[in-house]
Amino acid sequence: MSAKILDGKAIAADLIADVAKRAADFEAQHGRKPGLAVVLVGNNPASEIYVRNKHQACERAGIYSVGHPVSADTSEADLLNIIDDLNNDDSIDGVLVQMPLPSHIDPDKVIEHIDPHKDVDGFHPFNLGRLAQRNPILRPCTPNGIMTLLEHTGEDLVGKDAVVIGASNIVGRPMSLELLMARCTVTTCHSATRDLADKVSRADIVVAAVGVAEMVKGAWIKPGAIVIDVGMNRSESGKLLGDVEYATASQQASWITPVPGGVGPMTVATLISNTLHAASLRTN
Numbered sequence: 001m002s003a004k005i006l007d008g009k010a011i012a013a014d015l016i017a018d019v020a021k022r023a024a025d026f027e028a029q030h031g032r033k034p035g036l037a038v039v040l041v042g043n044n045p046a047s048e049i050y051v052r053n054k055h056q057a058c059e060r061a062g063i064y065s066v067g068h069p070v071s072a073d074t075s076e077a078d079l080l081n082i083i084d085d086l087n088n089d090d091s092i093d094g095v096l097v098q099m100p101l102p103s104h105i106d107p108d109k110v111i112e113h114i115d116p117h118k119d120v121d122g123f124h125p126f127n128l129g130r131l132a133q134r135n136p137i138l139r140p141c142t143p144n145g146i147m148t149l150l151e152h153t154g155e156d157l158v159g160k161d162a163v164v165i166g167a168s169n170i171v172g173r174p175m176s177l178e179l180l181m182a183r184c185t186v187t188t189c190h191s192a193t194r195d196l197a198d199k200v201s202r203a204d205i206v207v208a209a210v211g212v213a214e215m216v217k218g219a220w221i222k223p224g225a226i227v228i229d230v231g232m233n234r235s236e237s238g239k240l241l242g243d244v245e246y247a248t249a250s251q252q253a254s255w256i257t258p259v260p261g262g263v264g265p266m267t268v269a270t271l272i273s274n275t276l277h278a279a280s281l282r283t284n
Contacts, residue, residue: 003253012265023062033064034279036094042072076105087115093279094120120274143175145266158183165189166209208243218248227256
């Protein structure tokens, strides 16, 4: 068996093109573009790349985008004041604070300070709670983007056994909630999980979001399983590697995401879609 590739880059391009059409309709109706503000604290090179990709996607989608670069030594209080200003700015529909933050700033406090109706990352407890209640408003971008990828397989997800490796608030936990909402039977694995290989080997869907290069061995993958690799890890030679041993897993799986070009583009495209959704909700 050789897996079919879930081309996140192509699927994301289609999603952004669709958002562009709907954003044009929004602008014609309301006299302004949907607006996204991205706050970047410090000069982390990886974060700068992510922010640049988000601004470029906004341009393609007809979304007004504004950056707020802030020095790394900015106080937590000053950062919260910036968020207050953006929460109160009627031209801004989405507020995103790029993670990670410097150690002197509490990320939970920052996330909770964002107006939940402008929380286009979907990290606010209000939005995670709505997802847990199966009544989401703004859904976390990476898990939601993964659900779009799964839809493109054409597989019926109902009743499938899914394993999510990783339990972070950003990916793992909301991913499990998304799969539960799709009526999968979900196992969430983490650092204290025993016999991970056995659990993975029984799964129809594997979502790896642990941040360790090739930790999930290809031999563990059940023949015909769908494999979603969220990992972005650099080898010593500089090569990007996922959390899954791709070469072997692609011979076992029915569908698999590449790294790069799989989940990453879907996260950005879903953020753009969330911004339009937030704008529509706010104006209506």
